[in-house]
Every structure is written in structure tokens, then in C-alpha cells.
Amino acid sequence: MDRKKDGGKVMRLTKRLHKHRLLDLFITIGSLVLSILLAASIFLFYGINPLTAFSRMVKAAFFEGYGFRQTLIKTVPLALCAFSVIMCFKMKLWNIGAEGQLYIGGLFASIIALRVNTGPAIITIPLLLTAGAITGGIWGFIAGYLKAKLEMNEILSTLMLNYIAITLVEYAAYGPFKGADRFPYSKPFRSEACLPTLFSDVHIGIILVIIFGVLLHLLMEHTRFGYKIKVCGSSRETAEYAGFNYTGNIITVLFISGALAGIAGMIEVTGVQHRLQPVISSGYGFTAILVAWLSKQNFLFSIVVAFLFGGLIVSGEELQIAMRLPSSIIGMFQGILFITILGSEIFKEYKLELK
């Protein structure tokens, strides 16, 4: 226990005996207020009225047609990657590799979309989705296999696999799939390989997210498989004593995680970009780790958090266009938000006392 001498009194943290839900809420709100104040100081540094900036951000992300549609579109990869991370969390594994799994899923969905004539959309879209899921899953499987058989740290293996995946996509976009106009992207997909839209430019990805969210929730909370995974996550000894295949489950969980991120990649290329380009994701896989952590491993809640983060990304783009601020401002806000929330967590479990 850390002590700070304070006029003869000692400041110390004592564990709270009971959990207070209302208090937890106040602490979270408090940390949000703190991060808003910090963000406001960045605007002041740039000589921008923070109130104008914030109202503009909220309006652009949630109350304007174009911005709201963009928020919905960005919710999709964030939520799917968050599912991918949460799936691993359930077994106390860290999937830092959602970004790479997304790239691999997007790459192979693109290759099929560009090179194989698979007929009408009703066949092509499910086929591409499966391709994205399987290839993304294989990327996750590699990390799972290494973890299960060799106890290799999955944080590092998934990280390294990210870089390999991103470079593979770069190679494909600059190399064999480069379009006729010599720019580093492929020719557009044929229309049967483009994800159908719900309205305007919003594709059906958001529906898929809700379906997957509900299915995963049911899988983890109401099936024997979900129970096994949670037991494995709480204690390896207990799991093995109960006769569960602990190492086998590591591989399964990482395969499912990879598949979910791979689907996100397939949706990005077929729903948003409609071609293969070197950059499929702008760090969704990394932001999703924080989304997953904030949603406390709850698949359904993570959709809401992903929606809010989608809004944050869109409002950052608005700041970039309307106020000529660098795009990195979104990263700053994300960083500030997480640091204040992380810092506040301890007060939910401990209280400061002067003795």
C-alpha cells in the first residue's frame, strides 16, 4: 500500500466492502467530465471555443444525415473487432491481432471477388463472408496454436501477425492486383460482390453486427460451450480437473476471434471500399481493444460503445474538415478518454481515507 505523508496524516486506499452501482456511475461520469475538460484545453490551445467545437462534433456525428450514416458504417468494424477481442477476454487471452485478422479477411474476400465469378449476390456475398471468416480465423488460429502448444505470449504473436498481414495487403494492392490506371488499388468489384445497402450508403453490416452480437451473447451465456470457455478463463486447473480440453479451447477461441475480425475485413472491402486498397482499416482493430475493455466483456453493450466510438471518429473527421485540425486529434481524444477512465477504475474498488 502506498502512503503519502500529509501533515501527520496518512492517505491510504482501503478496499470498499460493497459495490455501489450508483457510485460506479458517478465515477465514470466524473472521468468523462475530466476527459472533456482536457479535450477542451486542446481546443483552447488552438484558439477554438471548446463549446462550439463540442456541439459541432456531436451534431456532425449523431444529428446530421451524412455524419450519422458514417457513424453507423464505422460502428460495424469496431463492433465486430470488439466481439473478436471480447471472445478472447472470456478466456483471459489478449487478442491484439484483430487488425491483422481484419486485413487477412478483407484480402481474401477481395481476391475471390476480383478473380472468381461466383454468380449472383445471393451466393457471392455469403461466400465472401465465409472466406473472410475462415481466412481471418486461420490468422487467429496461428496465434492460438502457438499459445496452446508452446505457451507463446499471444500479445506478441498477434502483434507480429498484424504487421505481416498489413504488408501482405500492401503487396497485393501494389503488386498483382494493381489496377490498369497504375494506382495502388484494384479495379472496382463487380456489383454482385458489393454488400447490399439498407438505405443511402449504409450497408447491411449493421444488421449483421446485431445478429452476431445476439448469437455470441447466447453462445457464451446459454450454451455448454460458453460455459466451458468461461471455466477455462477462470482457472486452467479447474477446467482440466473437469475434463475440459484447455489447450484445444485456446485454439477454438482464437479461431472464432479471428473469424469475427475477418468478417469485419470482408465487410469493409465489400461494403465501403468496393475494391482492394493498401489501407483497409484505420486502426479499428486497436480501438476495438479499448471498446471491448470498456464494455466489460459484454457483447451487446459493446455495440453501443462501438457506436459511440464510431461517432467520435466521425466527429474527429468533421474537426479536420471544418476547423482544419490534424486528424490525429481523434487519437488524442481516445488516449485521454482511456487514461482518465483507467485512472478512475480504482475508485470503484477502493476509497481514499485520511487516517
Next chain:
Amino acid sequence: MDSITILLKCAIASGTSILFAAVAEVITERSGVLNLGLEGIMLVGAFSGFLVAHQTGSLALAVVAAFLFGAVFGLIHALLTVIMRANQVVSGLSITILGGAVASFFGKSLVGQTAVSFTNFKIPYFSEIPIIGAFFDQNGLVYLSYLFVILAAVFLFKTKYGLYLKVIGESPETADSMGLSVVKYRLFATIIGSGFAAVGGAYLSLADTPSWMDHMTGGRGWIAIAIVIFAAWNPVYAAFGAYLFGGLVALQFRLQAFGYDVNIYFLKMLPYIITLLTLTIFSSKKFRKIYGPIASLGIPYDRESK
């Protein structure tokens, strides 16, 4: 100079930024704190070092500034994980996101600018020795890195305080009952480690490719974290690991310069593939017996829960 000496010289030059970060992370992890913020902290160092060099024209000030800015980010990580017992993985990733964004945000006006940079100076006589001479035909920051490795190794293996730090990493309870302050040592190791990692970043913008670019570290922070593992938390091995990767980078340019037709994308992913393969070998049970990981790594210390 023969070609082996030239290759070694290039390996050292391009490995030095990873060396600073990896050896710094060895010190931090030895105390039981995992700092996944290295990539962001290196970017902060690269940016702040370049900024100060650009404004003042002083390389010494630039390196000191990089160290201090890096240490500030280390302080945030330490406050969150050591004092407030936050999750070290989430905190580290947040630091990486924040550090990269801060560097990119405030560094926007520095893109395309020039600043003073480190230049090579040969150490007389030593630089004439075949092969080993490669170590003595480098810039000032590389010479500083040799000193850093030696000091880190002496600190960890030959001093009382280094021993205390290792005890804290292996068993904070034991250290606590010995009367050592787990909090103080962990704060120290995280802050100092982040400072030196930032110097590694500054090496990129002041010596390796003297300029400032967004995300110029290109994953070196993550490679440094991987090196720490297969260097078995030993600063000297970490230095060799860094040179190995520097060698890979140097080899890329060599092969292209000699007109070998090697796919550049393959070369680009080679360091990551090799890291993965090396980790595979070093994760095996046989090696695990020799190189055990730090027992309390990643676990916050809470005196009352024991």
C-alpha cells in the same frame, strides 16, 4: 573496409533505436511492469527530440528533451498501473495511441523541416581494427547506447539496487516484507525506462533518418518488446537482438543496392516473421527451463490482497 565490417557497421547504426527501447524495457519489466506503450513513447521521443533540435540547434538539449517527454509518458503509465493498479495491457495500448497522436498532432508543422543531426566520428586506432572497428565508426548517440547497455547490465547484476529491483519483479511480497518500497522501485523503473525508450525514438529523427515523419518508428517499439523476451530480460542479449534486427534492415538496403531481385514486401515483413520464429523457438519448454519469465510481470501489487 571489408563488406562484413560495413554490414556490421550498418547493423549497429540501424539497430540502435531498438537497442535503447529494448534495454529500457528490460529494466521496466524486471520490476514487474509491462510497458506496451513503447511504440507511442518512441514516437514522442522522435518528435520532441526533433522539435528541440530544430528550435535550438543543440543535439544535447534535443536528447535530454526526448528523455524528459518520454519520462512524462512513463509517469502516466506508472501512475495508472503502479499506483492506481490499472490493467497494464490497456494502459500501455492507451499510451501508444496517445503518444502517437500527440507526436503527430504537434509535429504536423515539422514535416519536411530540417534540423541538426548526429554525424559519425571515428575513434582513432580502434576504428582501424577489422570487424570490431565497426563499433568505433559511429555517431555520438551510438556511443551513448554502449554506455547505456553497460550501465544497465552493471546496475541489474552488480549493484544492491539492481538486486532489489529483481526481487520486486520476482516476488513483490518478499520485497515488501524486506522493507523495500515496491511502488518506488516500479515508478523509477517505468519512468527511467520510458525516458530511454524515447531516446531510442529520438535516434531515428536525429541520426538514422534526420527528419520528422508520422509513425516513423514503424513498429520498432513492438519489436523491442519481443526482443526483451528472447533476450531473457538480459540487457546485453537485448543489445545483440537489436543489432540482429538492425542487420536485417541493413541487409534490405544492401540487397537492393546490389541489384538482387528480392521482393521488397517480403523484406519488409521479414523482421516480424523472424521475431515470430525466434519467439517460437524460445517459447519451447526446453528454453523455458533456462529462461523463466519475470514472475510478477503484468500483475499490480496490492499489499492487502495478500
